[in-house]
Amino acid sequence: xxxxPNEVLHQGAGLTMNHLxxxxxxxxxTINSLIEEAELISKGKVPELRKKFTAAYLFFEPSTxxxxxxxxxxxRLGISLLNFVPEHxxxxxxxxxxDTVKTLEAIGTDLVVIRHSEDAYYQDLKDRISxxxxxxxxxxxxxxxxxxxxxxxxxQEFGKFNKLNIVxxxxxxxxxxxxxxxxxxxxxxxxxxxSAPDIWQDDSLPYDYxxxxxxxxxxxxxxxxxxxxxxxxxxxxxxxxxxxxxxxLTLERExxxxxxxxxxxxxxxxxxxxxxxxxxxxxxxxxxxxxxxxVFMRMAILYRLLEKGAI
Ligand code: NCD
Numbered sequence: 001x002x003x004x005p006n007e008v009l010h011q012g013a014g015l016t017m018n019h020l021x022x023x024x025x026x027x028x029x030t031i032n033s034l035i036e037e038a039e040l041i042s043k044g045k046v047p048e049l050r051k052k053f054t055a056a057y058l059f060f061e062p063s064t065x066x067x068x069x070x071x072x073x074x075x076r077l078g079i080s081l082l083n084f085v086p087e088h089x090x091x092x093x094x095x096x097x098x099d100t101v102k103t104l105e106a107i108g109t110d111l112v113v114i115r116h117s118e119d120a121y122y123q124d125l126k127d128r129i130s131x132x133x134x135x136x137x138x139x140x141x142x143x144x145x146x147x148x149x150x151x152x153x154x155x156q157e158f159g160k161f162n163k164l165n166i167v168x169x170x171x172x173x174x175x176x177x178x179x180x181x182x183x184x185x186x187x188x189x190x191x192x193x194x195s196a197p198d199i200w201q202d203d204s205l206p207y208d209y210x211x212x213x214x215x216x217x218x219x220x221x222x223x224x225x226x227x228x229x230x231x232x233x234x235x236x237x238x239x240x241x242x243x244x245x246x247x248x249l250t251l252e253r254e255x256x257x258x259x260x261x262x263x264x265x266x267x268x269x270x271x272x273x274x275x276x277x278x279x280x281x282x283x284x285x286x287x288x289x290x291x292x293x294x295v296f297m298r299m300a301i302l303y304r305l306l307e308k309g310a311i
Pocket of ligand 1: 143146177
């Protein structure tokens with residue numbers, strides 16, 4: 001008997017990796033093949049799904065880029081989307097995330113994308129649902145699709161990861177983007193460094209810290225992070241201007257970067273805080289390129305999970 005893609009999925013999670021939850025789960029071959037596929041898509045080679053699929057995007061935290069680019073990716077692949085609005089859903093009546101996803105599964109949804117404020121919210125779901133789940137951000141845990149689009153952007157620039165000096169700088173402790181990228185980039189052979197004020201360093205991450213002055217001079221890729229005010233619970237210890245001068249990418253610091261180095265940021269950007277306003281769209285900035293790449297990478301991911309049944 002030949003199984004159709006969806007039947008393979010419904011054989012049960014665990015056998016094949018039919019979710020995308022953490023960059024820790026992906027080996028370099030898988031990462032490189034996703035980059036290759038997204039690259040082809042960016043050049044107009046859009047793969048065709050063999051049947052009509054329906055997906056639901058559950059965003060329990062605000063999102064512009066991730067949600068809209070997942071939506072654009074679905075439109076371009078011909079995937080129908082169910083309109084899930086958390087404030088209008090039974091989550092407000094106390095329904096668990098598990099029951100919400102089981103409900104979507106029961107009505108015939110083929111795939112779910114979830115963003116949630118709880119770290120590793122997916123642990124409770126991953127072995128109990130039979131449709132693919134894509135993690136679009138779990139609290140301060142991980143953000144694998146952001147990492148994959150960042151990797152695509154770096155690969156387009158340098159054609160490799162091995163031995164590149166990559167500094168991830170800013171609010172490391174609260175950043176799911178930092179975690180996913182650090183895991184992935186070190187696996188791919190890059191030299192990963194972090195830069196952060198003492199209170200936002202994360203000792204569980206096994207990477208060396210450098211100052212911002214060192215970061216600008218040594219990095220091939222300088223990945224700035226947004227100050228995650230919403231996860232702090234209190235005001236910053238510094239004014240915005242003080243933070244900018246001590247830990248931000250100022251106009252003066254940018255001048256000391258290598259000619260070939262690039263600036264990245266997952267956005268949204270606090271202009272004038274972690275990065276000078278003028279640098280957001282400067283020549284070495286790839287910030288809007290990252291956003292465009294998000295659509296291509298998410299198309300590659302959606303295609304693979306729906307058509308092939310595994311990542
Ligand atoms: C990031 C996120 O939500 O984690 N944004 C994004 O998805 N592009 C980073 C952030 O919010 O700072």
